[in-house]
Amino acid sequence: MSNLTVQPSRPAPAARPGSAPARTGRSARRRRGKEPAPQFRGVVSPHTLKSPRGRVIYWIVLVAVVVGFTVAFVFPLYWMVTGALRSPEDLAQMPPSFFPESLDFEVYAEAWDQLNLGRFLGNTLLYAGGALLFTLAIDVTAAYALSKLRPVLGNLVLGLMLATLMIPPMVILLPAYLTVKDLPIFGWDLLNTPWAIWLPAAANGFYIFLLKRFFDSIPRELLEAAQIDGASATRILWSIVLPVSRPIIGVVSILSVVTVWKDFVWPLLVLPDSENMSISVGIASLSAQMPQNVLIAALVIASLPAIIVFFVFQRSIMAGLTAGSLKG
Amino acid sequence: MTTMTVQGSRRRKQGAFRRGVRRNLTAYGFLCGALICFAFFSWYPMVREILLSFQQTNFVDPPTWVGLENFRTVTEDSAFADAWINTAVFTGLALVFGYAVPFVAAIVLNELRHAKAYLRFVVYLPVMLPPAVGVLLFKWFYDPGPGLFNQILDLVHLPALSWLDSADTALISLVIVSTWMNLGTGTLIYLAALQSIPGELYEAAELDGAGLFKRVWHVTIPQTKLILLVMLLLQIVATMQVFIEPYLLTGGGPENATLTVAYLMYQYAFNFGDFGAGGALGLMLMLVLMVFSAFYLRISRDNQS
Numbered sequence: 001m002s003n004l005t006v007q008p009s010r011p012a013p014a015a016r017p018g019s020a021p022a023r024t025g026r027s028a029r030r031r032r033g034k035e036p037a038p039q040f041r042g043v044v045s046p047h048t049l050k051s052p053r054g055r056v057i058y059w060i061v062l063v064a065v066v067v068g069f070t071v072a073f074v075f076p077l078y079w080m081v082t083g084a085l086r087s088p089e090d091l092a093q094m095p096p097s098f099f100p101e102s103l104d105f106e107v108y109a110e111a112w113d114q115l116n117l118g119r120f121l122g123n124t125l126l127y128a129g130g131a132l133l134f135t136l137a138i139d140v141t142a143a144y145a146l147s148k149l150r151p152v153l154g155n156l157v158l159g160l161m162l163a164t165l166m167i168p169p170m171v172i173l174l175p176a177y178l179t180v181k182d183l184p185i186f187g188w189d190l191l192n193t194p195w196a197i198w199l200p201a202a203a204n205g206f207y208i209f210l211l212k213r214f215f216d217s218i219p220r221e222l223l224e225a226a227q228i229d230g231a232s233a234t235r236i237l238w239s240i241v242l243p244v245s246r247p248i249i250g251v252v253s254i255l256s257v258v259t260v261w262k263d264f265v266w267p268l269l270v271l272p273d274s275e276n277m278s279i280s281v282g283i284a285s286l287s288a289q290m291p292q293n294v295l296i297a298a299l300v301i302a303s304l305p306a307i308i309v310f311f312v313f314q315r316s317i318m319a320g321l322t323a324g325s326l327k328g
Numbered sequence: 329m330t331t332m333t334v335q336g337s338r339r340r341k342q343g344a345f346r347r348g349v350r351r352n353l354t355a356y357g358f359l360c361g362a363l364i365c366f367a368f369f370s371w372y373p374m375v376r377e378i379l380l381s382f383q384q385t386n387f388v389d390p391p392t393w394v395g396l397e398n399f400r401t402v403t404e405d406s407a408f409a410d411a412w413i414n415t416a417v418f419t420g421l422a423l424v425f426g427y428a429v430p431f432v433a434a435i436v437l438n439e440l441r442h443a444k445a446y447l448r449f450v451v452y453l454p455v456m457l458p459p460a461v462g463v464l465l466f467k468w469f470y471d472p473g474p475g476l477f478n479q480i481l482d483l484v485h486l487p488a489l490s491w492l493d494s495a496d497t498a499l500i501s502l503v504i505v506s507t508w509m510n511l512g513t514g515t516l517i518y519l520a521a522l523q524s525i526p527g528e529l530y531e532a533a534e535l536d537g538a539g540l541f542k543r544v545w546h547v548t549i550p551q552t553k554l555i556l557l558v559m560l561l562l563q564i565v566a567t568m569q570v571f572i573e574p575y576l577l578t579g580g581g582p583e584n585a586t587l588t589v590a591y592l593m594y595q596y597a598f599n600f601g602d603f604g605a606g607g608a609l610g611l612m613l614m615l616v617l618m619v620f621s622a623f624y625l626r627i628s629r630d631n632q633s
Binding site: 041042043044045058061062065066069070072073074076077079080083134137138139141142144145146149150151152154157160161164166167168169170171172173174175176177178179180182183184199200202203205208233237258261262264265269279280281283284287292295296299302303306307309310314317318321322 | 351352354355356357358359361362363365366368369370371372373374376377380387435436437438439440442443446447448449450451452453454456457458459460461464465468469476508512513516517520522527530531534540543544547548565566568569571572576590593594597598603606607610611613614617618621622624625
């Protein structure tokens with residue numbers, strides 16, 4: 001498992017757009033603002049691009065891509081937001097009107113009340129927030145112990161944790177469900193309690209791997225100096241390691257919240273009581289009984305938090321996406 | 329003199345030993361939360377998955393060993409072959425779309441000098457939606473009467489399709505949803521990989537007289553070979569577990585046309601109450617997926633060391 005202690009590669013001063021890890025922060029963004037970066041070159045040569053023919057082709061491709069992407073990825077969302085506002089007759093009309101005929105936001109209020117969305121959203125917030133706290137508390141301390149305290153059998157423990165990444169979640173779904181239903185040794189039934197979401201969420205080898213890899217890159221001298229000054233391991237973690245690790249902690253936090261928010265199968269199984277359902281499960285379970293426009297309005301409300309989070313934390317989310325992947 | 333140094337070194341050794349013990353105790357103190365969580369929710373279920381598939385249990389009496397009985401139940405079910413074939417076809421189709429399209433999209437995006445931030449944002453937008461929302465949204469688009477897709481077909485004077493209601497089109501309809509929801513991930517990962525290719529390679533290829541497609545073939549693809557391989561394996565593992573699409577869109581129908589292995593496993597356990605048979609099916613899926621996982625592990629290890 002020695003390969004897992006690789007230092008994260010440090011970005012060169014002039015990072016190419018998009019390749020910089022999260023922790024280069026704002027300055028990279030500013031530098032990146034002025035595209036095209038002079039040193040960047042792709043398949044097409046700058047010379048071809050400058051020729052009149054190249055310029056025309058470039059703009060045609062650009063417009064095609066922008067239009068294509070907008071139609072493919074934004075239009076369905078536009079259709080969803082306005083679809084809720086349409087009357088059933090408007091929806092059935094052929095061909096459909098591009099704009100809804102009337103703007104009546106009543107349906108959103110109706111969806112909120114009828115589907116008990118406040119309750120589902122509150123539940124989901126509780127599950128995601130608790131999962132975040134448990135994940136951070138458990139995974140940060142574990143990664144710190146494995147990276148800096150290096151106990152006996154530490155590598156074996158890390159290896160066993162990483163081995164769980166090789167097991168796809170779907171294939172241990174049934175035994176995991178049975179474990180939660182009747183916890184071994186303690187005999188507790190965690191079904192319909194938030195613990196069924198919080199504790200399994202914290203057992204994440206990928207987050208421990210990300211955190212450990214980052215902690216490994218913190219210079220030893222920094223910690224040794226603190227140790228000579230008499231700082232305890234807890235104190236070193238709290239006052240030195242955590243402050244410098246803010247970027248990676250941000251990435252792990254967002255990944256863990258988004259993962260719990262998006263999850264469907266696990267909450268479907270372990271939170272069967274309609275009082276405790278998460279938003280995804282709640283909407284899905286009530287979808288058959290609802291008028292179509294009410295259901296669509298509920299879908300809009302359910303996707304808003306995710307889209308807002310994406311707007312705000314774009315950079316961390318995309319950094320998290322490439323954090324675990326290999327260099328090409 | 330000598331005795332003193334021996335004593336001194338012994339004391340030092342004892343001190344080091346004590347420090348070592350204390351360091352290990354602290355370390356395991358920090359680790360205990362993770363060890364408990366992993367033990368209960370990852371390691372124990374992995375072992376139990378194997379036990380489960382050889383046992384018959386009703387959750388009242390202690391489980392009984394039944395040998396290969398569960399495997400016989402599962403394989404003799406006429407749905408067994410359907411589920412595996414559908415899963416394989418789904419994975420294959422999802423690869424064709426979900427693997428090639430993001431790569432081409434990433435190559436094109438990489439060449440563009442404008443609207444980059446917008447395009448990156450837009451392509452990742454569906455990935456952020458909760459999958460249940462995306463799937464239910466498409467269920468509405470697939471509506472055989474006035475659904476959006478049939479309205480679009482009508483606009484261009486094509487006959488309406490029955491999408492989820494026909495055994496011919498149901499599976500491909502699931503692939504479309506799944507691809508739409510996950511395309512962004514691949515695109516952004518490829519984009520990051522493409523940006524680490526040194527521009528000089530393209531320059532050199534161009535000087536050698538390589539045209540646009542030859543440059544892609546001889547520079548881009550070899551340079552991203554590793555990430556392409558890794559994504560191939562990850563995608564196979566991810567799409568072979570498909571569950572939420574058949575669960576919410578079709579319930580496995582029509583005529584088992586969208587029944588997948590994961591969904592059949594769920595059915596055994598939660599509809600028929602046969603966790604043993606479900607476990608047996610889960611174990612088979614695990615063995616198949618472990619092959620791809622092992623390849624993945626090997627590649628990433630070879631390349632990091």
